[in-house]
Amino acid sequence: MAEAENTQVPAPVAPEITADEKRAQMREAALARPLTPLAVITPILAWLVPGAGHFLHKKWWRGLMLMASVVSMFTLGILMQGKVYEFNTGDILDMLGFVGDVGAGSLYILARMFDWGQGAIHLATADYGTKYIIVAGLLNVIAAVDAYDIAIGKKP
Secondary structure (H helix, E strand, O other), rough: OOOOOOOOOOOOOOOOOOOOHHHHHHHHHHHOOOHHHHHHHHHHHHHHHHHHHHHOOOOOOOOOHHHHHHHHHHHHHHHHOOOOOOOOOOOOHHHHHHHHOOOOOOHHHHHHHHHOOOOOOOOOOHHHHHHHHHHHHHHHHHHHHHHHHHHHHOOO
């Protein structure tokens, strides 16, 4: 019997793209996505109500997981007597804490309305609670940006 020769077809080599060409492609892709009313409403709604931006785009499971994560972290932070920062121009860490807290949207508004998280931090658990509240706000901001990317078609 004759043995078949083992021939392999070489894979095509993709041409290398320079950094300038990549930037030009990204610019063209950004211009191809028009700004729609849905793209404006989505991040605002997603910031106000955790997970709502994903619900708006019928990403039910992702929206539910984000809502559960943000609300549970914020609630645990409040229950651990964590501090909810208010606007000030004093210490840089207080300003950063405020930015993180405001990211929680309506949860932050409720906390300020009902004076939750106003106690002095006396225990280590309260310090952890403060961090939970900040991280809940930051996660909500990331979720709002993700929902915006879905709204403009950048992400499926």
